[in-house]
Amino acid sequence: MSEGLVITGVSKSFGGVRVLNDVSLTVRPAMVTALIGPNGAGKSTLANIVSGFERPDRGRIEVAGRDLTGQRPELRASAGLARTFQNLEIFKGLTVLENVMMGAYGRGGSGLVGALLAPPGARREERRLRTAARELLERFGLADSADVPVESLPFGQAKLLELARVLALDPHVVVLDEPAAGLPATSARMVGEQVTRMARAGVAVLLIEHNMQLVMEVSDHIAVLDHGELLTVGDPAEVRADPRVIEAYLGEGTP
Amino acid sequence: MAVSRVLSPPVATGVLLVALPLVFVSDYAHSVLVQFCVMLLLLTGLDFINGHARMISLAQAGLYGLGAYTAGILSARSILPPVLAFVCAPLLVTVVALLIGSASLRLRATYFTMATLAAGYVLYLLFGRLTWLTGGPNGLLGIPPLGEAVSGTTAMYVLAAALAFLGVLVAHNVASSRAGRALRALGSSEPAAVASGVPAYRLRLFAFGLSGCYAGVAGALQTFHDTFVSPSSFGFFTAVLFVVGLTVGGAGRPTGPLIGAALLTGLSQLGTEYAGFESLIVGVVFLVAVQAFPDGVGGLTARLAPRRAR
Numbered sequence: 001m002s003e004g005l006v007i008t009g010v011s012k013s014f015g016g017v018r019v020l021n022d023v024s025l026t027v028r029p030a031m032v033t034a035l036i037g038p039n040g041a042g043k044s045t046l047a048n049i050v051s052g053f054e055r056p057d058r059g060r061i062e063v064a065g066r067d068l069t070g071q072r073p074e075l076r077a078s079a080g081l082a083r084t085f086q087n088l089e090i091f092k093g094l095t096v097l098e099n100v101m102m103g104a105y106g107r108g109g110s111g112l113v114g115a116l117l118a119p120p121g122a123r124r125e126e127r128r129l130r131t132a133a134r135e136l137l138e139r140f141g142l143a144d145s146a147d148v149p150v151e152s153l154p155f156g157q158a159k160l161l162e163l164a165r166v167l168a169l170d171p172h173v174v175v176l177d178e179p180a181a182g183l184p185a186t187s188a189r190m191v192g193e194q195v196t197r198m199a200r201a202g203v204a205v206l207l208i209e210h211n212m213q214l215v216m217e218v219s220d221h222i223a224v225l226d227h228g229e230l231l232t233v234g235d236p237a238e239v240r241a242d243p244r245v246i247e248a249y250l251g252e253g254t255p
Numbered sequence: 256m257a258v259s260r261v262l263s264p265p266v267a268t269g270v271l272l273v274a275l276p277l278v279f280v281s282d283y284a285h286s287v288l289v290q291f292c293v294m295l296l297l298l299t300g301l302d303f304i305n306g307h308a309r310m311i312s313l314a315q316a317g318l319y320g321l322g323a324y325t326a327g328i329l330s331a332r333s334i335l336p337p338v339l340a341f342v343c344a345p346l347l348v349t350v351v352a353l354l355i356g357s358a359s360l361r362l363r364a365t366y367f368t369m370a371t372l373a374a375g376y377v378l379y380l381l382f383g384r385l386t387w388l389t390g391g392p393n394g395l396l397g398i399p400p401l402g403e404a405v406s407g408t409t410a411m412y413v414l415a416a417a418l419a420f421l422g423v424l425v426a427h428n429v430a431s432s433r434a435g436r437a438l439r440a441l442g443s444s445e446p447a448a449v450a451s452g453v454p455a456y457r458l459r460l461f462a463f464g465l466s467g468c469y470a471g472v473a474g475a476l477q478t479f480h481d482t483f484v485s486p487s488s489f490g491f492f493t494a495v496l497f498v499v500g501l502t503v504g505g506a507g508r509p510t511g512p513l514i515g516a517a518l519l520t521g522l523s524q525l526g527t528e529y530a531g532f533e534s535l536i537v538g539v540v541f542l543v544a545v546q547a548f549p550d551g552v553g554g555l556t557a558r559l560a561p562r563r564a565r
Contacts, residue, residue: 106452
């Protein structure tokens with residue numbers, strides 16, 4: 001049985017255009033595997049296939065030893081797969097704390113009858129959720145904002161909040177789609193620290209990111225995707241030295 | 256925290272429902288208050304969809320009519336005793352709402368609204384056309400009173416107030432539950448909610464069925480209060496009126512349905528005095544309100560005061 005995230009032979013075409021071609025990649029627990037590549041390389045499509053928002057034409061997705069291919073996205077969350085999105089996807093109208101509590105939805109809890117009657121069990125569960133979410137917020141330095149509407153958070157904190165929400169699921173595997181996009185260096189560094197920390201806690205992290213400094217700092221492995229093909233997988237030093245990677249992505253100007 | 260607890264919707268509703276009939280004691284006033292309770296149930300139900308899930312349903316008027324006609328037909332034709340007819344109405348409306356929901360809730364925004372408009376309008380047409388069953392455009396006559404104990408306007412008000420309070424209480428439970436939070440999350444970001452494990456369709460269907468149940472109770476109340484039903488109360492204008500009332504009151508805001516119901520009840524009083532100008536009044540009120548309070552009147556407190564005490 002393999003742990004973490006195992007992507008096997010995934011291919012995907014949109015209207016005759018091949019976006020992913022036979023991509024296989026393993027993301028091990030307690031490791032950060034970065035997925036880099038130029039725009040249009042198929043990174044977000046792969047993230048969508050892993051999380052079930054799109055179906056692969058061929059290939060298999062396994063999380064913590066369970067085959068999730070064809071499974072609906074909400075059931076993948078229950079299996080321990082969490083993700084963030086390229087654009088900020090927060091729950092406006094909910095407080096910061098409630099946003100984090102939402103992240104734990106896939107772990108189960110009181111159902112629809114409980115919603116109508118509010119039995120004591122549901123209230124206890126609610127208190128537990130609240131406490132767990134508050135602890136996460138402390139860890140992300142957001143505890144002071146717990147009860148404010150989430151839309152009042154500055155962008156950088158909102159990006160951090162998404163990471164906290166993902167951890168509320170207590171996930172085996174986390175897919176982060178550009179968690180540092182649009183962030184200034186200091187905020188990007190905080191995101192990096194949290195990514196490292198979640199990996200240290202045993203989570204298998206697939207990190208899609210354009211910020212190369214961040215990628216080099218936090219990644220244990222780097223996979224390079226170009227035109228839907230996996231060019232190479234290796235540790236940061238190897239990938240940085242690979243001439244094909246330099247040509248396809250890093251460019252001549254990048255150190 | 257203290258302020259928001261004192262002003263929590265069930266408490267505010269309870270106080271109002273007890274105080275109002277003591278201040279306004281006439282039979283006529285109590286009849287208007289029954290109207291208010293019916294509106295409160297309708298808007299509280301509609302708020303699950305229009306407020307929490309942030310999808311605009313125009314089916315509520317048709318479902319309300321279905322509740323009214325179910326209670327009316329079953330009792331007027333002596334198929335069931337009035338009390339059982341009253342109970343059957345919300346059950347049937349819930350089932351029909353689930354059917355309408357299962358056909359429309361997978362559609363996106365505007366298409367969902369159009370589907371609910373169509374469903375509501377089909378119901379409205381049936382009320383007018385199935386003359387052998389509904390009495391047609393002239394309405395359904397011969398509806399008995401609900402029972403010995405509930406004859407008279409004040410007794411009817413007590414029943415209406417109890418049901419409205421129960422409705423607000425259940426809605427408050429839902430809003431503060433895991434499912435209610437997920438419903439609002441879906442309304443804000445469907446991808447992130449689904450990725451967190453929320454079964455979008457199932458939860459929306461639950462909300463839509465619930466809104467139907469509220470409409471069924473409201474319809475049955477209306478029928479046994481008037482002992483008469485006619486199709487004209489359930490048409491397109493009513494459907495729009497509910498959406499406007501809830502929006503102006505504050506869709507998705509804790510006190511939105513309450514304020515909306517008060518507005519609609521007041522408006523229907525104006526409407527009887529200035530018959531024919533109803534839609535003009537509604538239009539003007541709506542235009543002014545959306546400019547002055549973009550989050551509805553119920554959203555005003557949230558904008559003026561700091562949202563929650565730390």
